[in-house]
Amino acid sequence: MSAALDTLAVEEAVLDVVVEAGDGFVGTVPAGGSFRIVDLNGNQAADTLFFDAHDLSNRYSAMDTIREQGAVYLTTGSKLLSSNLDLLATITGDTCGRHDTVGGACAQESNVIRYGRHTRHQHACRETFVKYAASIGMSARGIPHNINFFMNVPLTSDGGLTFADGVSAPGKYVEVRAERDIVVLISNCPQLNNPCNGWNPTPIRLLGWWQ
Amino acid sequence: MSPLLTHDVPSGAAYSVLVRAGRVVRLTALDDGANCSTLLFAAHDRVDRLNVPDTLKAQMSARICAPMVLMSDRGLGLASVTGSSLDWHDAISGHSLDAHAERFGASSYGSDRNEWRRSARHGLLSELRKHGLGPLDLHACVNFFSKVATSDSDAGTLTWVGGHASAGDWVTLRAEVDLLVVLSTAPHPLEPSWRSGAVGVEIETGSPYGRDDPSMTFRDESARALLAAKEVFV
Numbered sequence: 001m002s003a004a005l006d007t008l009a010v011e012e013a014v015l016d017v018v019v020e021a022g023d024g025f026v027g028t029v030p031a032g033g034s035f036r037i038v039d040l041n042g043n044q045a046a047d048t049l050f051f052d053a054h055d056l057s058n059r060y061s062a063m064d065t066i067r068e069q070g071a072v073y074l075t076t077g078s079k080l081l082s083s084n085l086d087l088l089a090t091i092t093g094d095t096c097g098r099h100d101t102v103g104g105a106c107a108q109e110s111n112v113i114r115y116g117r118h119t120r121h122q123h124a125c126r127e128t129f130v131k132y133a134a135s136i137g138m139s140a141r142g143i144p145h146n147i148n149f150f151m152n153v154p155l156t157s158d159g160g161l162t163f164a165d166g167v168s169a170p171g172k173y174v175e176v177r178a179e180r181d182i183v184v185l186i187s188n189c190p191q192l193n194n195p196c197n198g199w200n201p202t203p204i205r206l207l208g209w210w211q
Numbered sequence: 212m213s214p215l216l217t218h219d220v221p222s223g224a225a226y227s228v229l230v231r232a233g234r235v236v237r238l239t240a241l242d243d244g245a246n247c248s249t250l251l252f253a254a255h256d257r258v259d260r261l262n263v264p265d266t267l268k269a270q271m272s273a274r275i276c277a278p279m280v281l282m283s284d285r286g287l288g289l290a291s292v293t294g295s296s297l298d299w300h301d302a303i304s305g306h307s308l309d310a311h312a313e314r315f316g317a318s319s320y321g322s323d324r325n326e327w328r329r330s331a332r333h334g335l336l337s338e339l340r341k342h343g344l345g346p347l348d349l350h351a352c353v354n355f356f357s358k359v360a361t362s363d364s365d366a367g368t369l370t371w372v373g374g375h376a377s378a379g380d381w382v383t384l385r386a387e388v389d390l391l392v393v394l395s396t397a398p399h400p401l402e403p404s405w406r407s408g409a410v411g412v413e414i415e416t417g418s419p420y421g422r423d424d425p426s427m428t429f430r431d432e433s434a435r436a437l438l439a440a441k442e443v444f445v
């Protein structure tokens with residue numbers, strides 16, 4: 001546990017909201033603020049994006065982040081970079097261990113590809129992303145590839161990729177420090193067709209500390 | 212049969228081309244160490260674009276290879292990788308930015324004329340803007356001819372595999388819908404030197420395919436993406 005976490009008391013949080021399974025969140029975290037996502041019941045994917053609050057086109061870039069840190073998973077110390085290589089946020093605490101940023105977000109259309117036409121009308125992350133993005137004036141075009149906090153997507157040296165059971169558990173959390181004013185956009189994943197939510201999507205809790 | 216279009220893209224340059232559904236885009240490395248950072252858009256609706264995460268997770272792959280189907284944000288098979296001399300094309304490490312080019316010193320048109328070092332970002336944006344697109348349309352690319360492997364360690368460390376492509380290596384993409392193809396031949400961002408190569412682009416007439424097509428039989432997910440492409444305009 002990082003030193004920063006020891007000093008953050010839950011009762012002093014200025015942001016404390018529970019996001020139900022299948023719902024989302026958009027909000028601003030000022031530079032220097034800490035933002036925590038708690039996996040309340042375990043094995044719940046929190047699809048997350050960060051944007052420069054003053055330029056929404058300067059947004060989280062999964063592939064730039066992976067390449068510049070020289071590793072495919074995110075964990076404590078990972079520097080979350082924008083498409084212009086600006087530092088948006090740093091992961092300062094992680095009781096889970098590692099997080100995916102290759103697997104993207106579920107969508108109704110990709111559910112059809114992966115699971116069949118009967119899943120076309122099941123709720124999906126991209127519905128939530130687009131809805132909350134619209135509330136800050138952003139269209140589907142502006143939504144890049146996301147982070148899947150608490151999700152385990154192992155890549156193998158021979159070029160394989162799998163969706164494995166989660167490495168998270170009830171109460172595990174990840175925390176980032178905003179390195180500039182950032183907008184956080186979250187979809188609390190409603191996926192029912194694979195183990196990313198332990199086959200049962202559950203709520204997450206968002207906590208924030210800043211002046 | 213001679214190609215419908217042949218265009219050689221020099222090293223470090225960028226190009227875009229509209230391709231009819233059913234035709235085949237053949238990319239050929241004309242030099243050792245070529246890289247081709249490539250974006251795809253559905254020409255009928257350019258909000259719908261290549262989605263690398265969806266492509267990889269639906270086909271359980273960390274790389275692009277034949278006979279995978281390259282899928283869009285909205286669940287279309289945009290193109291099928293019908294063949295390649297290489298079994299690995301990188302799609303998880305992005306394209307080069309100006310900061311990568313600047314590692315090799317200052318360069319400008321004023322000092323270096325058309326030999327100036329332009330990043331993939333510079334070239335891709337230059338081509339995107341011609342079509343009324345811009346930075347919001349920069350999704351993850353496929354870096355044809357480049358290989359970046361991941362370790363099996365807990366961190367998933369990346370390894371740049373130098374010298375992956377040689378002159379003559381090739382890949383063919385069958386357009387499944389009308390496509391806008393945007394590409395850059397700037398070096399891969401992990402290439403330790405400012406070294407890449409020219410890439411030949413040929414557009415060939417394709418041939419109809421059926422249920423026994425390798426991309427149809429590869430995985431159920433691949434087949435469903437191809438079926439979705441056939442239902443774009445019903």
Ligand SMILES: [Zn+2]
Binds near residue numbers: 047126190
């Ligand atoms: Zn989801």
